[in-house]
Amino acid sequence: MVHAMPLVQGAEFKILLTNNHVVLHGSADESAGVMLRGSVVLDCHETTKVRSVNLKFTGKVRVNWAEGIGTHQRQFRDEHTILEHEWSFLPPTRKHYQLAEGHYQWDFELPLPGDLPESVQHNLGQVFYRLKAVAERPTFSINYTDKKEIKITRSLLPSSLELTQSMVISNEWANKLRYDISVPSRVLNIGSVVPISFDLKPIAPDLKVRSVTSGLKEYITVSSGQRKRTEGRVIKFLRDDQFQVDSHGHWSKVQLLTIPEEESHQIKTNVLSDLIKIRHKLKFTVSLMNADGHISELRAAVPIIIAAITPDDDINALPAYEDAWKSMPYDPATIAAMVASGSLPPSLAVAVPNEAAFRARTTAMGDTESGVEEETSPWEGIDLSRVPSYTTATRSGRLYSFSGSSLPAYDTIAVPGRNGEAAVCT
Structure with a gap:
């Protein structure tokens, strides 16, 4: 791994990734791919001149082996570029950019196809993926560079x-x-x-x-x-x-x-x-x-x-969109607030038999004394601790629906934790 290091000109230049280990879910024919995200960061401790800031992603497969002995030995080499992409955050110009002291960050993302081969390191061949960022400096100044290796592996789908x-x-x-x-x-x-x-x-x-x-x-x-x-x-x-x-x-x-x-x-x-x-x-x-x-x-x-x-074991595997709420940490106030704001439909709240759901339902439906007729829940009078039979379940249909305009954004499922810490969906 290449670590960014402080430079003599008083600046620090590095690539930051959300994850440098990418997991493709499913076979090459099944996988929908994954998004690679990160940032290029330049921390200037003094006024700094640069001519350009660029980033390049390269994926290659390379083989190299020898056959024969002595003078009859023959070398075989081949190399293919699997994927290549470039970003120009500060395009090259005749004049230089003069960056004041401070923090500069350029975010990037790249969709990686699901049919990419996995990373390999072998004496006969390699499959590798690499990011290289370069901040080009004026003449006679040392360029700022940083590199990151991206590891790609594959996980079979649970249905395989x-x-x-x-x-x-x-x-x-x-x-x-x-x-x-x-x-x-x-x-x-x-x-x-x-x-x-x-x-x-x-x-x-x-x-x-x-x-x-x-x-x-x-x-x-x-x-x-x-x-x-x-x-x-x-x-x-x-x-x-x-x-x-x-x-x-x-x-x-x-x-x-x-x-x-x-x-x-x-x-x-x-x-x-x-x-x-x-x-x-x-x-x-x-x-x-x-x-x-x-x-x-x-x-x-x-x-x-x-x-x-x-x-x-794949911690990066996401639940189905309509099931994402099931993995959310339980917090009564959060559920009530999300229903009140419209992020979750009231039908979802009343499908959860607990006190928070009751409060969320009351908030969403209003007081019956104010002229709003209270709905009758389809499970009233039923022992909710008993699991229905398969036949009963297929007759009754779903108790909630995610159809319509009430779909929450996926990132709204991650909610703040207590004491200022982020709550992780498990």
Whole structure:
């Protein structure tokens, strides 16, 4: 990380980001993208002259590898620009800008497409995203610069089928063995512990299991033109030769395979781009000893997805717009004030059976003695602590609606906390 540092001319120049770790939600075909926001800040401690202030965002994918030995060695290189954008906060001029002592800030935002490849750092190739700000100074003066690396990862949507797919290999092999090998999910997360279950049933007489091994292997494929290079490496390897035989004659075992943490740099997440592809497989080997002493091996493999985070761990994932109020910290005065101001419809307030809702309803609907007829709530006389059946719920319809002109702005859902602190929606 590059840190802004005080400059000899009495100024500090830096890029500030709301978040330098961007999470894309869903696959490349599903993701709607995300907005990158930040500011370029120049703090002048004295009158400062600049010719221009610019910012550039660059996203690139780059590959580089060698094939052959000695004089026959050939180098392959390729580079593509994924995305590029420039901002000119103070356009270049023949004359310089004279900035008085003070704080200068230029805000920016950039929509990042949902099909961007994730960030990768590998000896065969890289996918990187970078911001560079430059305040150009007059001749013979040192320019002010600052850089920020943007990390892009991807999180599957909670509705993705891959999250609910368990991996099971079940078959009979060569009239010797019936086997079931199972993994609870196709998607494995960085730093997680994965249980791999083996259930082996011998068919041939006097068959013995010598050992069972499990391995996590990573494959990276880089390409340049028509040339491709693929390398594979074993990330994790487990071997077990201790089995328990149950009353039905099964050998059973559960191996616990730990996915390395991201900080260890031992593993990369799955990536799919034009020049770099990273994929993973779980590989299994069951070594058997036959009655005649001959050794046989059963081999199997399943493709998996290594993800950086799960949807549940993604703190940047926003709730659906109509559900955003549900995650708001409960505060009776705030609810009443939002309904009174029109930010939330009265139907929402009365849908919440509590004292604040009653006060909000009274405020919004007025006093019945002043000539306003009091509405009859559809749930009056019903025990609200009981959950209705599905059939009853579908007949009754929704108790509130966000349709019409009463939609609150999304940012109004974040409300001030107590003691001057911001309340965070959880």
